[in-house]
Amino acid sequence: MSTRALRRHITSRIMTGLVIVLSFTAVLALFLILGNLIIKGASSLDWAFFTKSPVPAGQSGGGVANAIVGTGIVVGLAAIIGVPLGVGAGMYLAEYGSGRLGWLVRFIADVLNGTPSIVIGIVGWTFIVRPTSRFSAVAGAVALAILMIPMLARTTEEMVRLVPHSLREAALALGYPRWRTSLKIVARTALGGIVTGSLVGIARVAGETAPLLFTALGNLNFSVHITQPIQTLSLQIYVYATGPFEEWHRLAWASALVLMGLVLIISLVARWVTRQRYGRIR
Amino acid sequence: MSSFPIEGVPPGRPSAETRWRSLVGNDRSDRVYRNVLTGLALALPALILIILGVLFMGALPALKRFGPSFIWTSTWDPVAEVYGAAPMIFGTLASSFLALLIAVPLALSVAIFLTEFSPRWLRQPVGFVIELLAAIPSVVYGTWGIFVLIPFLRAHVVPPLKAVLGWTPFFHGVFYGNSLLAGGIILAIMIVPYIAAVSREVLLAVPGSQREAALAMGATRWEAVRSAVLPYGRAGLIGAVILGLGRALGETMAVTMVIGNRHDIGVSVFQPAYTMAAAIANEFSEATTHLYLSALFEVGLILFVLTVVVNAIARILIWRVARGQAVGSQAL
Numbered sequence: 001m002s003t004r005a006l007r008r009h010i011t012s013r014i015m016t017g018l019v020i021v022l023s024f025t026a027v028l029a030l031f032l033i034l035g036n037l038i039i040k041g042a043s044s045l046d047w048a049f050f051t052k053s054p055v056p057a058g059q060s061g062g063g064v065a066n067a068i069v070g071t072g073i074v075v076g077l078a079a080i081i082g083v084p085l086g087v088g089a090g091m092y093l094a095e096y097g098s099g100r101l102g103w104l105v106r107f108i109a110d111v112l113n114g115t116p117s118i119v120i121g122i123v124g125w126t127f128i129v130r131p132t133s134r135f136s137a138v139a140g141a142v143a144l145a146i147l148m149i150p151m152l153a154r155t156t157e158e159m160v161r162l163v164p165h166s167l168r169e170a171a172l173a174l175g176y177p178r179w180r181t182s183l184k185i186v187a188r189t190a191l192g193g194i195v196t197g198s199l200v201g202i203a204r205v206a207g208e209t210a211p212l213l214f215t216a217l218g219n220l221n222f223s224v225h226i227t228q229p230i231q232t233l234s235l236q237i238y239v240y241a242t243g244p245f246e247e248w249h250r251l252a253w254a255s256a257l258v259l260m261g262l263v264l265i266i267s268l269v270a271r272w273v274t275r276q277r278y279g280r281i282r
Numbered sequence: 283m284s285s286f287p288i289e290g291v292p293p294g295r296p297s298a299e300t301r302w303r304s305l306v307g308n309d310r311s312d313r314v315y316r317n318v319l320t321g322l323a324l325a326l327p328a329l330i331l332i333i334l335g336v337l338f339m340g341a342l343p344a345l346k347r348f349g350p351s352f353i354w355t356s357t358w359d360p361v362a363e364v365y366g367a368a369p370m371i372f373g374t375l376a377s378s379f380l381a382l383l384i385a386v387p388l389a390l391s392v393a394i395f396l397t398e399f400s401p402r403w404l405r406q407p408v409g410f411v412i413e414l415l416a417a418i419p420s421v422v423y424g425t426w427g428i429f430v431l432i433p434f435l436r437a438h439v440v441p442p443l444k445a446v447l448g449w450t451p452f453f454h455g456v457f458y459g460n461s462l463l464a465g466g467i468i469l470a471i472m473i474v475p476y477i478a479a480v481s482r483e484v485l486l487a488v489p490g491s492q493r494e495a496a497l498a499m500g501a502t503r504w505e506a507v508r509s510a511v512l513p514y515g516r517a518g519l520i521g522a523v524i525l526g527l528g529r530a531l532g533e534t535m536a537v538t539m540v541i542g543n544r545h546d547i548g549v550s551v552f553q554p555a556y557t558m559a560a561a562i563a564n565e566f567s568e569a570t571t572h573l574y575l576s577a578l579f580e581v582g583l584i585l586f587v588l589t590v591v592v593n594a595i596a597r598i599l600i601w602r603v604a605r606g607q608a609v610g611s612q613a614l
Contacts, residue, residue, distance in 0.1 A: 012502035016399055022391035026478070027408060029471050030415045036430050037422070088322030096316060097323075105323045107597060108330050114525065114593035116532025118559045119333065119586045122566070122579065126336045150326060179315030207419025210534035210559070214567040234421045234535075241425040242539060249429065256422045267417050 034260075041257030044250050053222045054236075060247050064255050066222040067236040071262075073224060074140045074216055074232055075206045082145030082205075083152060083198050090156025090194075095182055097157065106157075109150040120146050121211035129215060137230040140216030144205040151201045159193030160186060196270040203266035207259060209234035233259040330590075337586055340579030343572060352580060358545045360570070365577035367584065369545045373462070373555035374585070377541060378530035380466030380551065381473055386523055389474045393481035393522075398493075398507050409482070416475035424539030427468045432459045432540060435467075440552065454550045458542060463551040465541035469530045477526040484518030484603050485511060521599030528592040532585060534559040558585040 048063045055062035089109070093102055124143030129135055163186050171181040187194070209232075212218075217229040218239065224230075233255050240252035344352065348365065355366020392412060396405055440457045447453040457463075488511050496510035497503075512519065542554020543564055558581045569575040 008502050008505065012504035015504040015508075019391045019394050019399060022388050023395040023408065026388040026392050026415075026474050027411050029474070030411050030418075032430075033418065033423070033426050033471075036426060040429070085322055085325055088319055089326055092319035092323035096319065101320070101323070105326050107594075108326045110597045111590055111593045112326065112330060114528040114532070114589060114596075115333070116534060116559055116585055116589055118532070118534040118562050119337070119582050122340070122562065122582050123333055123336050125566070126340065146329065149329065153323075153326065177309050178312045179309075182315065203417065207417075207421070209419070209421040210563055213563055217567070234419060237421045237425055238535065238539070241421075241428055252425055253429070256425045259419055260422055263417055263419060264414065267414075 037253065037257045037260055040250075040253040042254075044254035045257070049251075049254055054220050054251075057243075058245060058247070062251075064231075064233065064236055064251065064258075066219065067231040067233045067255065068258070069222070069224060070137070070216070070219070070230040071206060071232040071234070071259075073226065074137050074144065074212070074230060075202060077138065077141030077226065078144035078148060078205060079198070079202050081141060082148035082201070085145070086149040086152025086201065087156045087194055087198065089149065089153035090197075091160060091182070091187065093153060093157040094160035095186070105153070109153045112150040113154070116210070117143075117147055117208055118210040118213075121213060121215055124211060124215040132227075134227065135215065135217035135229040137216055137226040137228065140212045140230065140232070141226075143211035143215045144208060147205050147208065147211060148201045151204065152198060155197030155200065156190075156194050159197055160190045162193065163189045193274060196274045199266050199270040203263045203270070206266070207234060207263045209238050213238075233262075333586060334583075337579055337583040341576055341583045344576040344580040347573065348577075352577075353584070356545070356547060360574050363571065363573050365574070367558065367561075367577075367581050369547050370556045370558045370561050370581060371584070372547045373465075373541065374531055374557040374559070376555065377462055377465040377469055377537060377557060378527055380462065381469035381530045382523065382527060384467060384470035385474045385477060385526060388470070389477035389522075389526070390481055390519070392474070392478040393485055394507060396478075396482050397485040398503070398511065412475045412478050415471070416479070420472070420533065420535040421539075423468055423472055423536035427464060427536060427540040431467060432464050435459075435464060451549045452551055455548075455552050457552040458554050460540055460542035460554050461552050462541065462548075462555040465537045465555065465557070466551065468536045468540055469533055472533060472536060473526040473529050476529055477522050480522035480525055480600060481515075481519055484515040484522060484600065487518070487603055488514045515603060517599045518603030521596045521603070524592055524596035524599065528589050528596060531592065532559055532589045534563050538563045558582075 048061060050063055050068065051065050052061070052063035053066045054064065089105065093106055093109075096102065097106065120143050123146065124139045128139035128142055132139075167185055167189060168181055171185040172178070176185070212232055212235055216232060216235065218235040219229045219231045237252050237255045237259065240248040240255065243249075243252075344365065348355070352365065352367055353371065354368050355364070356368040357364045357366050358369065359365070392408070396409055400408065436457060436459060440463075443453050444457075492510045492514050493506050496506035501509060537557050538560040541557060541560060543556055543560055544554040545556055546553065548555070562578055562582055562585075566575075566578050569578055
């Protein structure tokens with residue numbers, strides 16, 4: 001082998017090695033973060049953590065029951081508002097979205113997906129908090145719903161597009177009107193995928209903090225009133241992690257582990273369901 | 283010629299007219315269905331206009347008072363009611379740039395590894411781990427940054443950096459813990475999955491014939507990647523990086539928790555800094571005066587317009603490669 005060829009082969013080897021090393025560095029980050037979460041968080045998880053509300057600052061003990069319930073309420077409300085809008089927009093994109101309007105909507109959905117969530121918080125504050133002059137769970141839910149819509153529109157579109165054309169043609173050939181074909185055949189077939197997409201979207205907004213800072217605000221007491229400020233796990237972690245007390249830091253890690261677990265379980269279940277139904281997508 | 287009763291078909295045959303209408307999609311219920319869906323889809327363009335309108339209306343007092351000088355004024359004094367966003371704009375750009383510097387080599391490596399070098403059995407697990415990274419909530423990254431990353435930087439990264447590069451202005455001065463460096467690294471970890479996922483889709487869209495042609499000409503594996511695969515996907519890869527930039531610019535919680543939140547412009551990465559998103563997160567609910575609030579609205583407006591432009595550019599570049607497929611949207 002000539003020197004030149006040798007050099008080329010050595011370069012190839014080095015670059016391949018570099019690519020592999022860098023890839024595994026990136027993968028390592030996940031294991032580091034998850035490892036720290038589990039080590040530092042798991043030791044603080046006990047029954048009281050899930051069933052008690054926070055105790056006054058500086059005291060030990062207490063839990064985050066209020067935040068867990070609050071997360072459920074805010075995210076649940078957000079899903080009620082956001083899922084129909086997002087899925088509907090996604091159905092439009094899949095069924096009628098080949099024209100110019102479809103292109104525009106698709107483009108805007110993608111652009112909105114990258115919008116800073118803190119800006120959406122400002123919108124929620126302007127429309128709900130300022131007129132009612134009160135921070136509330138509803139305001140937080142509206143902000144999260146706005147975040148959800150573009151995400152769901154795109155995943156729904158993708159899932160609906162996976163439905164084979166022959167099914168639609170068969171239904172139309174039998175004289176089914178288009179709207180019934182769309183709802184009863186196409187959407188029904190893609191239902192699993194749509195549910196999956198919705199779950200992933202819900203999991204994603206469940207971890208959001210920024211849009212809740214000045215909408216849901218947070219609440220150290222147990223509250224289920226949707227017109228009152230409410231605590232969520234993400235807000236609780238923010239306050240505890242940036243606070244001065246050791247006890248708070250401990251609770252922050254434990255809450256982070258719970259939030260992470262919640263988000264991961266929802267996404268994993270969702271993905272698993274999709275794989276079962278459709279095999280590997282793409 | 284009486285009609286036979288057929289099971290399942292309602293009595294009273296539809297006239298030829300209505301049957302024809304239903305076939306070409308002119309049926310009234312079809313029109314209603316289509317209009318309802320169109321209405322829902324129009325929510326998205328409406329949303330972007332509403333956001334823009336809200337931010338603009340809120341920012342109007344500050345816009346009138348300070349004009350364009352808001353962008354290059356570096357005073358932020360709620361007592362004297364003088365506001366300028368220069369330190370935040372600087373901090374946002376600097377932390378995002380730092381993040382890209384770290385994240386791009388990592389993310390492109392992941393994409394290249396997954397599409398070109400990885401054994402088949404390893405592709406799914408590695409891809410899955412990267413997807414999981416994207417699912418970690420921002421506030422969890424921030425917590426990790428405060429309690430793990432910053433102590434680690436202080437103990438193991440800053441001393442050698444200082445020893446080698448301490449003479450440059452970028453690594454000058456005392457390490458504060460909460461700093462531009464910590465913010466940039468956290469951001470980098472957060473945007474790797476986005477850039478990697480989209481880059482992977484782009485590289486998958488490169489036809490196999492490109493690789494085969496290069497290999498047939500005697501290219502080594504790396505040469506095939508460098509000279510045939512990467513140039514083919516260049517626009518899409520640039521799009522992926524810009525998409526990551528968009529994420530980094532608007533990322534709020536993790537950065538707020540580790541960047542130090544000080545209205546200062548300094549070139550040293552060891553110093554605390556501020557970002558636009560962090561300023562809104564910290565100060566919005568504390569803004570006591572009308573003008574203070576309005577200044578924060580203007581910061582939001584600048585941030586929003588900036589990210590929309592960046593994202594739009596990224597999307598156009600990615601779409602050019604993938605021809606309108608929903609590239610990477612699984613990861614987003």
